[in-house]
Amino acid sequence: MLTVQPLQPATFPVPGQFYMLQAGASYDPLLKRPFSYLSAENGSITFLYRIRGKGTRAIAALREKETISLIGPLGNAYPVPSGEFIAVAGGIGIASLFSLFGAATGRATLFWGGRTAGELLMTETVRGLVRTAVITTDDGSAGRKSLVTEPFREYLAVNAHLPVYVCGSTPMMKAVAALCSDAGARCFVSLEAYMACGVGACLGCVVKIRDSENHEGRFRSVCKDGPVFDASTVVWEGQ
Amino acid sequence: MPSLSVNIGGMILKNPVMTASGTFGYGEEYAEFIDLNRLGAVVVKGLSLKPKEGNPVPRIVETASGMLNAIGLQNIGVDRFILEKMPFLRRFDTKVICNFFGDSVDEYVHAADVLSRTDGVHALEMNVSCPNKQAGWCVFGTDPAVLHNVVTAVRKVCRIPLIVKLSPNVTSIAHMAKVAEGSGADAVSLINTITGMAIDIRSRRPLLANKIGGLSGPAIKPVAVRMVWEVFNAVKIPIVGMGGIMTAADALEFLIAGARGIAVGTANFVNPAATVEIVEALEQFLVDEQVNDVNELVGSLRL
Ligand SMILES: Cc1cc2nc3c(=O)[nH]c(=O)nc-3n(C[C@H](O)[C@H](O)[C@H](O)COP(=O)(O)OP(=O)(O)OC[C@H]3O[C@@H](n4cnc5c(N)ncnc54)[C@H](O)[C@@H]3O)c2cc1C
Ligand SMILES: Cc1cc2nc3c(=O)[nH]c(=O)nc-3n(C[C@H](O)[C@H](O)[C@H](O)COP(=O)(O)O)c2cc1C
Ligand code: FES
Numbered sequence: 001m002l003t004v005q006p007l008q009p010a011t012f013p014v015p016g017q018f019y020m021l022q023a024g025a026s027y028d029p030l031l032k033r034p035f036s037y038l039s040a041e042n043g044s045i046t047f048l049y050r051i052r053g054k055g056t057r058a059i060a061a062l063r064e065k066e067t068i069s070l071i072g073p074l075g076n077a078y079p080v081p082s083g084e085f086i087a088v089a090g091g092i093g094i095a096s097l098f099s100l101f102g103a104a105t106g107r108a109t110l111f112w113g114g115r116t117a118g119e120l121l122m123t124e125t126v127r128g129l130v131r132t133a134v135i136t137t138d139d140g141s142a143g144r145k146s147l148v149t150e151p152f153r154e155y156l157a158v159n160a161h162l163p164v165y166v167c168g169s170t171p172m173m174k175a176v177a178a179l180c181s182d183a184g185a186r187c188f189v190s191l192e193a194y195m196a197c198g199v200g201a202c203l204g205c206v207v208k209i210r211d212s213e214n215h216e217g218r219f220r221s222v223c224k225d226g227p228v229f230d231a232s233t234v235v236w237e238g239q
Numbered sequence: 240m241p242s243l244s245v246n247i248g249g250m251i252l253k254n255p256v257m258t259a260s261g262t263f264g265y266g267e268e269y270a271e272f273i274d275l276n277r278l279g280a281v282v283v284k285g286l287s288l289k290p291k292e293g294n295p296v297p298r299i300v301e302t303a304s305g306m307l308n309a310i311g312l313q314n315i316g317v318d319r320f321i322l323e324k325m326p327f328l329r330r331f332d333t334k335v336i337c338n339f340f341g342d343s344v345d346e347y348v349h350a351a352d353v354l355s356r357t358d359g360v361h362a363l364e365m366n367v368s369c370p371n372k373q374a375g376w377c378v379f380g381t382d383p384a385v386l387h388n389v390v391t392a393v394r395k396v397c398r399i400p401l402i403v404k405l406s407p408n409v410t411s412i413a414h415m416a417k418v419a420e421g422s423g424a425d426a427v428s429l430i431n432t433i434t435g436m437a438i439d440i441r442s443r444r445p446l447l448a449n450k451i452g453g454l455s456g457p458a459i460k461p462v463a464v465r466m467v468w469e470v471f472n473a474v475k476i477p478i479v480g481m482g483g484i485m486t487a488a489d490a491l492e493f494l495i496a497g498a499r500g501i502a503v504g505t506a507n508f509v510n511p512a513a514t515v516e517i518v519e520a521l522e523q524f525l526v527d528e529q530v531n532d533v534n535e536l537v538g539s540l541r542l
Pocket of ligand 2: 202203204260286308430432454455481482503504506
């Protein structure tokens with residue numbers, strides 16, 4: 001977890017948006033890394049992150065009161081649901097959905113999966129913000145031992161009228177999007193991508209999105225046109 | 240106040256700092272972070288006659304003090320650029336340089352013709368680091384005869400200053416610069432990215448979908464400075480230097496090596512205000528060193 005206090009007045013973020021963060025002024029790692037904000041209040045912004053490589057290691061090495069450089073808030077937003085909704089999170093994907101739970105407290109039925117219990121952080125706080133939380137792990141160390149898509153599929157079968165919000169690994173999001181498409185449910189995915197600029201300038205982070213004129217899909221930037229897309233428009237490639 | 244103004248092939252810039260093509264979108268992307276009026280010039284993402292899709296992802300991967308990219312020249316095409324992006328760019332008091340490319344001589348000529356007749360476009364920068372359809376996809380800028388042909392043809396239709404952007408992936412960039420000069424270029428810019436590769440050792444697959452990509456960022460700066468110096472010794476036309484410029488100190492190395500203008504690329508990603516900070520620090524350097532005119536620094540290397 002990382003909490004920052006902007007030195008200059010900053011724009012307030014909305015659920016779904018993210019920031020590009022970089023600890024230190026070194027050229028290695030050179031580029032900033034994208035992170036969803038977890039919460040923003042009283043002028044400070046909080047992030048929840050998992051250490052993966054050199055960028056996140058450098059952030060973890062920060063000590064209190066050190067400065068970090070950031071750009072944001074960036075990207076579009078989740079359309080805030082008017083009533084009840086379903087959320088599906090994979091591991092740290094909870095960070096992106098967390099602010100939506102705050103904006104629509106007590107309205108989400110959450111399906112949250114990880115490889116092990118250790119991947120599921122702040123479970124008690126999350127439980128307090130949602131209607132129900134169903135937890136799964138690959139190894140059974142917390143909740144049900146299954147893929148997160150299993151209990152979600154069962155619930156969706158009788159609740160396909162609810163909109164579905166997803167953030168997690170690409171294979172998980174692709175599977176959830178397919179289930180929603182079969183069930184006729186609206187589904188919004190927050191996509192992952194390697195990013196360099198975060199502002200739509202480098203075209204490094206693109207994904208193919210269909211529109212009414214182009215069924216094959218056209219490249220859109222995840223950072224600027226996303227990260228949230230209507231899952232039915234996403235052309236899932238690879239994986 | 241020292242003078243920062245420079246003349247690049249007949250185009251007067253208020254200062255030598257520009258953006259590097261492909262790292263600054265069409266200008267709009269960074270307009271909320273910086274005042275574009277502060278820049279010597281905005282160089283837009285490479286344009287082709289028809290829109291181009293670009294490569295599959297992953298398109299970027301970070302390497303030690305640099306990054307590899309294989310965007311594949313994705314762009315909205317000349318027509319949409321003129322219609323949708325030029326009205327915005329015309330609002331600013333800065334020079335607009337259109338970077339462009341083609342996969343045949345005809346396409347280069349056609350794109351240059353249309354762009355150079357567009358109101359508000361002050362110069363063209365010709366990217367010759369792309370493959371030639373008619374010559375087995377060999378890169379235009381790596382064969383002197385091919386380079387001569389395409390620059391000569393574009394020169395005939397281009398009514399505004401023409402900058403030829405050289406590829407570093409050649410044996411002698413000084414020779415290529417001479418060819419560009421002899422074919423009518425008003426200036427040369429260098430360097431474009433250096434071809435590179437990165438591999439995931441567990442899957443043993445390339446990290447880029449395109450397998451290879453172009454290296455940019457601080458990692459390439461010493462190579463770029465050396466090339467600018469070699470080109471400075473070979474041609475009389477002005478040089479726009481780039482490759483790994485992150486700070487004013489980096490920019491100054493290029494100026495001293497012989498560049499009259501400099502472009503900031505990858506640094507924009509790290510710090511959206513990099514260009515403006517470089518303009519300010521450059522001015523401060525001139526004040527501190529009691530240099531009245533930035534042009535005094537150009538090619539001032541002491542040997
Ligand atoms: C919109 C968005 C929001 C996000 N929000 C969060 C969040 O809230 N919390 C969180 O923890 N994470 C979040 N992430 C993910 C986070 O950005 C990454 O975990 C982070 O960038 C990792 O940086 P690193 O330097 O630590 O790892 P890196 O060193 O960059 O690499 C991690 C792994 O990816 C591999 N890799 C790197 N580049 C490539 C490539 N081009 N192709 C294939 N493999 C590659 C590396 O080899 C390594 O195995 C978010 C991502 C996006 C796009
Ligand atoms: C993501 C990316 C896209 C680029 N696109 C173009 C392009 O369209 N046309 C071009 O001539 N150069 C392009 N370049 C090369 C840059 O303009 C510049 O020559 C190079 O990156 C070296 O400068 P730098 O190290 O400051 O980034 C691109 C570079 C990057 C990193
Ligand atoms: S990260 Fe540069 S366009 Fe999205």
